[in-house]
Amino acid sequence: MNNEFDVIVVGSGITGGWAAKEFCEKGFKTLVVERGRNVKHRGPEYKDFEAPWELQNRGMPAEELAENGHYTTLRQKGHLYRTDALQFFADDKQSPYSFPKDKPFMWVRGHQLGGRSLTWGRQVLRWSKKDFQANANDGHGIPWPISYDDLAPWYSHVEKFIGVAANKDGLETLPDGEFQPPWEMSYAERFISDNLAKRYKDRHLIIGRSANITQPTEEQLKLGRGKCLARSYCRRGCSFGAYFSTQSATLPAAQKTGNLTVVTDAIVERVDYDDKTRRATGVSVIDAKTLEKRQYKGRAIFMCASALGTVQILLNSKSATFPNGIANSSGALGHYIMSHFTGVVASGDVQVEEDKFAFGRRPIATYIPNYRHDKLMDADFVRGFGFQTTAQHRSSVSPPAKRPGIGIEGKEKVGQSGPWKFRAFMYGEILPYFDNMATLHPTQKDKWGMPILHIDAEVKENERKMVKQAAKDIEEMLIAGGCSNIVVNAVPDSKHIPLGKQIHEMGGACMGSDPNTSVLNEWNQAHDVANLFVTDGACMSSTATQNPSLTYMAITARAANYAANLLKKGLM
Amino acid sequence: MLYVVSTAVIPFELKSSLKLTVFKSDASFFNAEQMTLAHDIADIMIPKTHTPGASDSHAAQILDELMVSWASLNTQQQMLSFLSEFKDRARDLHNNDYLLMTRERRLAYLVEIDQNAFEDTTSPFLIAYKRFKELIFHLHYTSKEANPEFILVPGGYKGDVTEDELQAIYKRQYL
Numbered sequence: 001m002n003n004e005f006d007v008i009v010v011g012s013g014i015t016g017g018w019a020a021k022e023f024c025e026k027g028f029k030t031l032v033v034e035r036g037r038n039v040k041h042r043g044p045e046y047k048d049f050e051a052p053w054e055l056q057n058r059g060m061p062a063e064e065l066a067e068n069g070h071y072t073t074l075r076q077k078g079h080l081y082r083t084d085a086l087q088f089f090a091d092d093k094q095s096p097y098s099f100p101k102d103k104p105f106m107w108v109r110g111h112q113l114g115g116r117s118l119t120w121g122r123q124v125l126r127w128s129k130k131d132f133q134a135n136a137n138d139g140h141g142i143p144w145p146i147s148y149d150d151l152a153p154w155y156s157h158v159e160k161f162i163g164v165a166a167n168k169d170g171l172e173t174l175p176d177g178e179f180q181p182p183w184e185m186s187y188a189e190r191f192i193s194d195n196l197a198k199r200y201k202d203r204h205l206i207i208g209r210s211a212n213i214t215q216p217t218e219e220q221l222k223l224g225r226g227k228c229l230a231r232s233y234c235r236r237g238c239s240f241g242a243y244f245s246t247q248s249a250t251l252p253a254a255q256k257t258g259n260l261t262v263v264t265d266a267i268v269e270r271v272d273y274d275d276k277t278r279r280a281t282g283v284s285v286i287d288a289k290t291l292e293k294r295q296y297k298g299r300a301i302f303m304c305a306s307a308l309g310t311v312q313i314l315l316n317s318k319s320a321t322f323p324n325g326i327a328n329s330s331g332a333l334g335h336y337i338m339s340h341f342t343g344v345v346a347s348g349d350v351q352v353e354e355d356k357f358a359f360g361r362r363p364i365a366t367y368i369p370n371y372r373h374d375k376l377m378d379a380d381f382v383r384g385f386g387f388q389t390t391a392q393h394r395s396s397v398s399p400p401a402k403r404p405g406i407g408i409e410g411k412e413k414v415g416q417s418g419p420w421k422f423r424a425f426m427y428g429e430i431l432p433y434f435d436n437m438a439t440l441h442p443t444q445k446d447k448w449g450m451p452i453l454h455i456d457a458e459v460k461e462n463e464r465k466m467v468k469q470a471a472k473d474i475e476e477m478l479i480a481g482g483c484s485n486i487v488v489n490a491v492p493d494s495k496h497i498p499l500g501k502q503i504h505e506m507g508g509a510c511m512g513s514d515p516n517t518s519v520l521n522e523w524n525q526a527h528d529v530a531n532l533f534v535t536d537g538a539c540m541s542s543t544a545t546q547n548p549s550l551t552y553m554a555i556t557a558r559a560a561n562y563a564a565n566l567l568k569k570g571l572m
Numbered sequence: 573m574l575y576v577v578s579t580a581v582i583p584f585e586l587k588s589s590l591k592l593t594v595f596k597s598d599a600s601f602f603n604a605e606q607m608t609l610a611h612d613i614a615d616i617m618i619p620k621t622h623t624p625g626a627s628d629s630h631a632a633q634i635l636d637e638l639m640v641s642w643a644s645l646n647t648q649q650q651m652l653s654f655l656s657e658f659k660d661r662a663r664d665l666h667n668n669d670y671l672l673m674t675r676e677r678r679l680a681y682l683v684e685i686d687q688n689a690f691e692d693t694t695s696p697f698l699i700a701y702k703r704f705k706e707l708i709f710h711l712h713y714t715s716k717e718a719n720p721e722f723i724l725v726p727g728g729y730k731g732d733v734t735e736d737e738l739q740a741i742y743k744r745q746y747l
Contacts, residue, residue, distance in 0.1 A: 051724055052714040058634070059714070063644035186731030230729040230747070357738045360729035360747055392731070401709035402702075404690045406617040406682060411625075414713075 005031040005261065006567060008283055008298035010268045010313065013115025014549050015536045015556040016304035017250030018158070022560035023302075024254040028567060031296055032260065033285060035267040035305075036111035039088075039118070039237075041247035046237030047084040056083040069093050073106050077501070080108070080119070085235040088118045097308075098441055098454045105455040106500035107308060113264055114246040115306065116503070119235045122211040122243050123364060123388070124164050125546035126155050126175045130373040134429075135542050138382045141336060141432025142512035142541045145522035148175070154554035154561075161253075162244040162553070163220055165228075165364070166209035174206075174369045174546070180215045182207050186358045188350040188391040188420030189366050192481035199480040202371040205389065210364035211244040211550075223252050232361035243363065263296075265289050267448050270317040271301055271326050271532060279572075280326070280532045286448045300531045300563050300572050303509075304556065307537030308337075308438055311508035312453045314534075315440050327509075327526035332519050334439055336432040336507040337457045338543045339499040343467030343491040344426035346474040348483025349419040350391055357417070358393045365390040368424070368477070370545040372469075381465040385428040386545040387474060395421045422483055426470040427502065429545045431462050436499075438508055459497045467491060504548055506540035524559035531572040535559045591675045593627065601639035601648070606655045608671060610635060613658070614708045616675075616682050629715035631708045638707070647703070654700035658685075661697070 006028035009019045016032055023030040039045050052059065059082045065071055070093045074081045080089065090109035099105040110116040129148040136143035152175070159178040167182040185193060185207050193205040212228035213220060225241035225248055234243045241248035254260040265288040272281045272295065282297040303310040311334050317326035325333045365388050372384025395418040400410045430436075436457035444452045471490035478486045491497055499505070512518025515527035524539050526532040535556035537548060566572045593615070595607040602610060611633070614626035626632065639648055662670035662681055670678065686705070689698040712718050727747035730737075741747060 049724065051716065051722060052719065053716045055714075057638060057642040058711060060638075060642055060710075062642050063647055067644050067646070183729060184731050189731065230726045231724065355735065357733050357735060358729070358731045359733055359738055359741050360726035362729040362731070392729075399709045399713050401706045401713075404687055406686050406705075407679060408619055408621055411618055411621060411623075 001261070003295065004297040005029045006298065007031070007300045007302060007563070008033060008296055009302045009304055010283060011035075011115060011303070011305035011309065011536065012113050012246055012251070012262070013110065013304065013306060013536075014117045014120065014246070015552050016115065016302075017117060017246035017254070018553050018556040019302045019304055019535065019560050020254040020260055021250040022557055023564060024257040024259040026564045027257075027259065028564065029259050030254065030261070031298065032262045033266050033268055033283060033296065034113050034115075034262065034264045035288060036090075036113060036115075036264065038262075038264040039112045039114055039247065041237075041241070041252075042239045045087050046239055048231065048233045048236040048239055050084065050236075059083050061086055073108055076106060077108060080235065084233070085119060088112060088235070088237070095446060096444070096452050098444065098452060100456055102496065103456060103458045104496065104498050105457060106498050107453075107455065107505065108500065108503045109306065109309070113262070114251075117245040118237055118247065120549055121503075121547060122234060123367070123547040124159070124162070124166075124209050124211045124550040125367075125369075126177055127151075127544050127546055127551055128173045128175055128373075130173065131542070131544035131546070134373070134383060134544070135432065140382070142332075142510045142514070142518045144541050145511050145513040150522070151551070151554050151558065154558040155550065157557055158550065158553045160217070161219065162211050162249060163213040163216065163225070164209055165212055165214040167207050169204065169206045171204060171206075171369060173371065173373060179209070180213060183210060183212075183214070183362050183364055185366060186392055186420065187354070187356040188352055188422065189389075191350060191352050192391070192422060192483070193366075195481045196477060200371075203368060203477060204371075205366055205368050205481070208364035208367045212363045213242050220249075223249060225249065228363060230360035230362060232363045234363055267450065268305065268313050269293070269450060270313065271303075273317065273319045273322065273326055273529065275319055275321045278321070278529065280529050286450070288448065291448060299567060300533065302556075302560070302563070303532070303534040303538070304536045307505045307508055307540070308453055308455065310534055310536055310538040311438050312440070312450070314509060315438075316451060322528070327519055327528040327532055329528050330516055330518060332510060332517060334508055335434050335437045336510050336541070337436045337438050337455065337499075337505070338430050338432055338507040338540065339457070340427045340502040340504040340543055340545065341430055341459055341463060341497050341499060342426045342502065343428065343459075343463070343497055344470040344474060344488065345424070346471075346478060346486065346488040347421055347423045348478040348481075348486040350422050351482050351484055352420060362392050365392070370429070379469060381462045381469065383429040383431065383462070383466070384545060385426050385466055385470050387424040387426055387470075389422065389424040391420045391422040393420075395419055422478065422481070424474050424478070426467070426474070427545050428463055428466045428470065429543050430459060430499070432507060432510070432542055433457075433460065436507075455500075457499050459499065463497070464493055467497075504537075504543065506537040506543050506548060509534045509538040510541040511539050512541060523562040524555060525563070533559050533563055592671060594671075599633065599636040602636050602655075606652070607632065607636060609655050609659060610704075612671070612678065613682065613704070614712070616679050617705060617708055618712050624717040626708060626712045629712045629717040631711040631715070634711045635707055638711075650700045650703060654697065654704055657697050658701075
């Protein structure tokens with residue numbers, strides 16, 4: 001195989017797939033390097049046509065995995081640790097990382113072609129003008145070098161391709177985009193939404209914006225993608241291609257051009273750098289199966305290996321010019337590690353009068369966008385939080401498996417309809433802290449010889465204050481929404497809030513205008529290395545409160561367009 | 573997996589009152605007596621009514637298979653110990669072999685254990701009972717028999733339907 005390419009894309013997840021599609025469609029010979037195995041679309045690893053009784057061990061992973069310390073992080077996540085989706089998550093015993101004992105960090109990864117695009121939450125939310133201005137306004141972190149207006153056309157570009165089912169809500173804090181018909185709210189969710197609208201001007205309960213197709217376009221149909229049929233088995237892989245993933249959308253689009261080469265089981269060890277030309281020359285990889293090393297050459301390198309994965313590779317890319325990691329003259333590489341965090345979970349019974357029900361398994365929740373961009377009178381913190389919420393179905397009496405009760409009496413109640421239960425999970429914006437950081441472990445290496453990543457990050461006083469306010473706010477909103485039996489659980493100050501739990505890790509190679517304080521410029525191009533780009537979560541200078549994948553994709557498409565123009569002009 | 577079931581070992585005069593399914597052959601993991609016990613406990617926990625019970629969903633037989641494909645050595649040992657002590661306790665408390673007790677007495681014995689299990693969190697036997705119960709319930713309520721209305725491909729989502737509309741959708745098996 002020819003090992004020279006126009007562009008090398010490291011990673012094949014949400015952003016890697018986008019970089020590959022954009023470059024291939026612009027006529028560039030593109031190599032995608034994926035550390036994990038090949039996973040075929042609609043292949044045997046997809047479990048989306050298995051009924052509950054057909055799942056291996058009825059969904060329960062073999063106990064010896066836990067006993068032998070496998071999948072520690074995923075087991076802590078709970079609901080993802082099942083045999084229908086386990087194949088799409090990395091085992092942290094095989095791919096270890098470390099953290100200070102008192103600051104556990106949850107790093108959930110997907111080491112296969114498609115990465116976490118196979119298992120992502122599919123909530124696609126634009127950032128607002130205020131989100132991009134936040135760092136500059138309150139002085140925390142590195143000011144964003146781009147604005148909402150810079151990204152808006154690229155949001156549209158991405159939304160049209162991936163398919164976003166959403167309602168045009170007309171909110172300044174959550175701009176509308178190119179939408180397909182939205183999923184509908186349940187009777188109870190509509191009830192709460194209407195009640196909140198009567199009480200508040202700034203707090204809204206909306207239907208989530210989902211990357212599940214509800215009205216396929218010609219382009220989507222040509223790629224073999226179909227309408228979502230509300231199975232909500234997305235994390236198992238979707239044979240209909242109804243939710244956006246690398247396998248269902250960007251990879252087939254890139255493959256159609258004839259410009260794409262994909263290598264799997266190839267772990268990028270480092271970005272190679274020429275001290276004389278001051279350019280990245282390619283990547284060095286370790287064969288995951290044989291441990292053999294080889295190199296690929298490229299005119300431009302796009303890092304799309306996930307926020308922390310990219311940071312790990314960049315820190316390990318040492319040279320005479322960059323003894324502390326490539327493109328790290330600022331010393332900012334590995335710093336400002338961030339993640340959404342939750343500290344409040346609340347629920348309540350919705351007091352509706354009519355005896356209504358819901359049918360089907362909607363693949364998206366409802367959402368209360370951040371309403372605290374501007375510091376309000378009652379706030380002793382900066383930034384804000386939103387809530388991921390749901391009352392998709394009526395509750396029903398569960399079997400007494402974990403409480404007293406056997407025999408006919410207990411059995412006859414099982415499945416009886418109960419009230420609609422509304423649940424809300426806070427998603428808070430952590431401030432960008434320089435000392436929340438990731439470094440290479442000084443001694444420990446993984447089985448392929450890569451230094452493991454040590455992640456030292458925590459929430460601080462501002463986030464703790466947010467938790468307290470979020471608890472007050474959600475209780476008030478549940479009352480205003482028409483709920484009873486309200487339960488609000490807030491994490492006390494004494495208890496650690498693990499970052500990474502929402503699988504929204506960001507930062508480590510932040511964008512900024514100043515080369516002395518940031519790693520990337522406004523085009524996601526390394527200040528120090530003109531042909532090196534980072535467009536995954538590592539580039540983020542703040543987290544806002546919205547799920548970040550849509551922004552990653554838009555940033556990637558924008559940066560790829562910029563890099564393509566440089567390549568065409570022979571400037572890279 | 574097929575099991576040879578026989579009541580031949582039970583005295584004739586007790587057959588009608590026992591309502592017991594006896595396994596004659598060893599299963600994949602449990603021996604015949606353990607299988608008989610496990611099956612009977614499951615059947616009493618989730619009896620057949622107008623809806624299928626644990627016998628219909630073969631919860632105990634599937635548990636036996638999971639002991640091989642899923643369970644760790646600790647869990648295997650825990651289940652074996654539980655069944656053994658379950659039988660011994662019955663003999664100590666009721667001066668009778670559990671399998672020779674009437675269905676009513678077996679139910680009463682199990683109800684007592686069930687109530688104690690959620691009050692005493694230290695007894696290894698009761699902890700094992702809760703584990704067994706949890707597994708049987710999981711296997712039954714994830715079975716085809718217990719989920720006659722399950723639809724793999726709903727076709728869409730409607731969040732505001734009446735019960736009549738809902739039943740009509742279930743009848744046609746698609747939105």
